[in-house]
Amino acid sequence: MSPLYTDDLQRIFEKLDKNGDGLVSLDELNWLLERTGMGMISQEEFQSFVGKPNLNLKEFLLFCNNTHYKKISxxxxxxxxxxxxxxxxxxxxxxxxxxxxxxxxxxxxxxxxxxxxxxxxxxxxxxxxxxxxxxxxxxxxxxxx
Missing domain, CATH: 1.10.238.10 (EF-hand)
Structure with missing residues (x-):
């Protein structure tokens, strides 16, 4: 699987951000994860990772590129x-x-x-x-x- 670059992830973020508020919610993120076959994450996992209910673009990039959906080291x-x-x-x-x-x-x-x-x-x-x-x-x- 080839890596996704920032430009790719930025386009994905913009598509996920259906309401245009500059944030991606757990529901929006789970929609993507489910459709890409990566499964879904629970509210508890999401909250423990990001500490809040939404991700801005920067946090989304970190989430996708660095963590592979696990807590960071x-x-x-x-x-x-x-x-x-x-x-x-x-x-x-x-x-x-x-x-x-x-x-x-x-x-x-x-x-x-x-x-x-x-x-x-x-x-x-x-x-x-x-x-x-x-x-x-x-x-x-x-x-x-």
Missing amino acids: EEDAEIVEAFKVFDMNGDGFISCEELQSVLSRLGLWDQSSGNDCKKMICVYDTNLDGVLDFEEFRNMMFKKN
């Missing part, structure tokens, strides 16, 4: 928290501007060093959309490309 939980620091606007992606801003705040960015955030992102941007999604960020943190 402690290591992945730390990566999720790190991702949230870099994803300053909460859209589920890390842009060049966000990366540079966080690195600057941490004292790790020097304009005179010649570093270019676009080049840094490009190394791990496997779907070539110019930003890092969670899985690409995770690969960067573990130095996988």
